[in-house]
Amino acid sequence: MICARIVGTGSHLPGEPVTNDDLVRRGIxxxxxxxxxxxxxxxxxxxxxxxxxxxxxLVAARRAIEAAGxxxxxxxxxxxxxxxxxxxxxxxxxxxxxGLGIGNGCAAFDMQAVCCGFVYALSAAEKFIRSGSxxxxxxxxxxxxxxxxxxxxxxxxxxxxxxxxxVVLEASDRPGVRASVLHADGRxxxxxxxxxxxxxxxxxxxxxxxMDGQVVFKFAVKVLDEVVREVVxxxxxxxxxxxxxxxxxxxxxxxxSSAKRLGLSMEKVVATVDFHGNTSAASxxxxxxxxxxxxxxRPGQRVVIEGIGGGFAWGAALIDF
Ligand code: ACO
Numbered sequence: 055m056i057c058a059r060i061v062g063t064g065s066h067l068p069g070e071p072v073t074n075d076d077l078v079r080r081g082i083x084x085x086x087x088x089x090x091x092x093x094x095x096x097x098x099x100x101x102x103x104x105x106x107x108x109x110x111x112l113v114a115a116r117r118a119i120e121a122a123g124x125x126x127x128x129x130x131x132x133x134x135x136x137x138x139x140x141x142x143x144x145x146x147x148x149x150x151x152x153g154l155g156i157g158n159g160c161a162a163f164d165m166q167a168v169c170c171g172f173v174y175a176l177s178a179a180e181k182f183i184r185s186g187s188x189x190x191x192x193x194x195x196x197x198x199x200x201x202x203x204x205x206x207x208x209x210x211x212x213x214x215x216x217x218x219x220x221v222v223l224e225a226s227d228r229p230g231v232r233a234s235v236l237h238a239d240g241r242x243x244x245x246x247x248x249x250x251x252x253x254x255x256x257x258x259x260x261x262x263x264x265m266d267g268q269v270v271f272k273f274a275v276k277v278l279d280e281v282v283r284e285v286v287x288x289x290x291x292x293x294x295x296x297x298x299x300x301x302x303x304x305x306x307x308x309x310x311s312s313a314k315r316l317g318l319s320m321e322k323v324v325a326t327v328d329f330h331g332n333t334s335a336a337s338x339x340x341x342x343x344x345x346x347x348x349x350x351x352r353p354g355q356r357v358v359i360e361g362i363g364g365g366f367a368w369g370a371a372l373i374d375f
Contacts, residue, residue, distance in 0.1 A: 058183040058191075059230030060373060062124075062222040064117025065336075065343035066110050067215075071097035071329060077212055084208050094306025098215025098331030100200045106140040108149040110218035111196035114339070115150060122222035124190065126154040129222070131191040132162040133179055135171025135335035137364070138198045139164060142252060150194065161188070167238075168246070169302050169363025171195055171335035176223070176359070176371055177234035183225050194220040195335035202248050204262035213304070214263070215331035219339025233289035234371035235281060245269040246364040274308045274362045279315035282360055285370040295356055296322065296372075298345065302361035303327035303337040312360070324350065334363065351375055 074086035074096060089095050101110060111134060119126055134147040147162035167174040172195035179191035196218035203211045223231070250261035278301065286293050299318055301309050303326055313323050324345040326337075333340060338359050345351040355375050362368035 056184050056186055057226050057229045058180040058223050059226040059228060060221045060375065061224045062118045062120070062122025063220070063339065063343040063346045064114045064119070064121060065217065065219040065340045066113035066117070067099040067217045067330065067340070068101040068105060068110060069099050072100055073097045074212070082205065082208055082211065084212050089212050092307070093213060094327050095213065095331045096328045099217060101198045101216040105198060107136050107138050107196040107198050107218070108140050108146050108153060110198065110216065111146065111150050111194045111220065112153045114196065114218035114220040115154060115192055115194055118192065118220035118222050122224070124222065126156050127158055128190050129156055129192045130158065130160040131179060131182055131188040132160065133165050133175040133191065133193050135165040135167065135175040135195045136197055137166065137168050137171070137334055138201055146196065167363065167367040168365060169304065169332070169334045169337065170361035170367045170369050171363070172219070172338045173234065173359060173361045173369040173371055174236055174367070176221070176231065177236055177369065179223050180231040180234060183223060189225045191223045192220060193223055194218060195337070195339045197334045197336045199334055202261065202263050207262070209267060210263055210265050213332050215333050217330060217333040217336045217340050219336050219343050221339055221342070229374050232291070232372045232374060233285050234369065235285045235288060236369040237281065238365045238367040240365055242269070242273065242366045243364065245273070245366070271305070271308060273366055274304070275311045277368050278308070278312035278360055278362060281368055281370045282312070282316055282358055285358060285372045289372040291356070291372070296358050297355040298322055298324055298351055298357045300324045300338055300341050300345065300357055300359045302363070303330055303341055304332045
C-alpha cells in the first residue's frame with residue numbers, strides 16, 4: 055500500500071513582531087491586557103506593504119524542500135491554501151511553482167477553506183499520493199491577512215497576522231498521514247466572512263473581514279474535540295497514543311478548551327498563537343514547523359492537526375512522523 059509521509063517542514067514570518075502595545079501606539083483603541091486575556095495573543099507579524107502571499111509561501115516552501123532533502127524539481131503537486139491570494143487568478147500555487155523554477159509541468163492549484171485550508175490541502179494531497187498518481191507534494195498555507203483587516207474594527211484587527219508554513223509530503227511504504235476528516239456547514243457563513251466581490255471592474259460590497267466572535271467561539275469549542283475523536287477513531291488508534299495536538303492557532307481559550315474536553319494536558323499541545331496571532335491557513339503549518347524545528351515533534355511520534363474557519367469548514371488529520 056502507498057502511504058504519504060511528511061518529510062520536511064518550513065515556515066516564514068515576515069518582518070519584526072508587532073506587539074499589542076505597538077497596536078495601541080498605532081492608534082487602535084485596545085490594550086495588551088484585553089487582547090491577552092481574551093485571546094492569548096501577545097504579538098503578530100505583518101508583511102510589508104505590497105508583499106504578496108506567494109512571496110511568503112516561497113520562503114516557507116524553500117525551507118520545507120531543504121528539510122526534505124529533495125530538489126524543487128522533484129515536486130509533482132503543489133497545493134496552496136490561502137484566502138488572500140496574490141490575484142483573483144491565476145492561482146497562487148502556479149506563482150509559487152514559477153518562483154521555485156519548477157518547469158516540469160506539475161499540477162498546481164489553490165485550496166479555499168479559510169483557516170482550515172491547510173487540513174483540506176493535506177487531506178487532498180494525501181489522496182493524490184495514495185492513489186499512485188503523484189509522489190511528492192508541496193503543501194503550503196500562506197496569508198497576508200493584513201490586507202483584509204479593517205483597522206477601524208478593534209474586535210477583529212487585533213486577532214490576525216501574516217505568515218506562511220509548508221510541508222513536503224512524499225510517497226512511502228510506511229504510514230504517515232493515517233486518516234483525515236473534513237466537514238463544512240455553509241449555513242454559518244455570515245459569522246465569519248469577507249463579503250466583498252469583484253464586478254464591473256470594481257470591488258462591490260465590503261472588502262474587510264467581518265466576524266461574530268461569540269458565534270465562532272461557541273461553534274469552534276463544540277466541534278474541535280469531536281473532530282479529533284472522529285479522526286482518531288477512523289485511524290483506529292487510541293486517543294492516548296497522541297503525542298502532540300497541533301490546533302489552528304486562533305485563540306488560546308479555544309485551544310485550552312478543546313484540549314480539556316479531550317483530556318489532553320497542555321504539555322502535549324503546540325500553541326504558538328501568542329507570537330503568531332491568527333494567520334488563518336498558515337497557522338497550522340507554522341505551528342508544526344516551530345514544533346519540529348524546536349525539537350518537540352520527533353520522528354516516530356504521532357500528531358493530530360485540527361482546524362476550523364469560515365464557512366464554517368473544519369477538519370483534522372492524524373499523522374505519524
Ligand atoms: N480591545 C478592547 N476592547 C475591545 C476590543 C479590543 N480589541 N474588541 C472588542 N472590545 C470590547 C467590545 O467593544 C465590548 O465592549 P462593550 O462591552 O463596552 O460593548 C467588549 O470588549 C466585549 O466584546 P465582546 O465581543 O463581547 O468580547 P468577547 O469576550 O466575546 O471576546 C473575542 C471577543 C476575543 C473575539 C471572542 O469572541 C473570541 O475569541 N471569539 C473567537 C473568534 C476567533 O478566535 N476568531 C478567529 C477567526 S475564526 C477562527 O480562526 C476559528
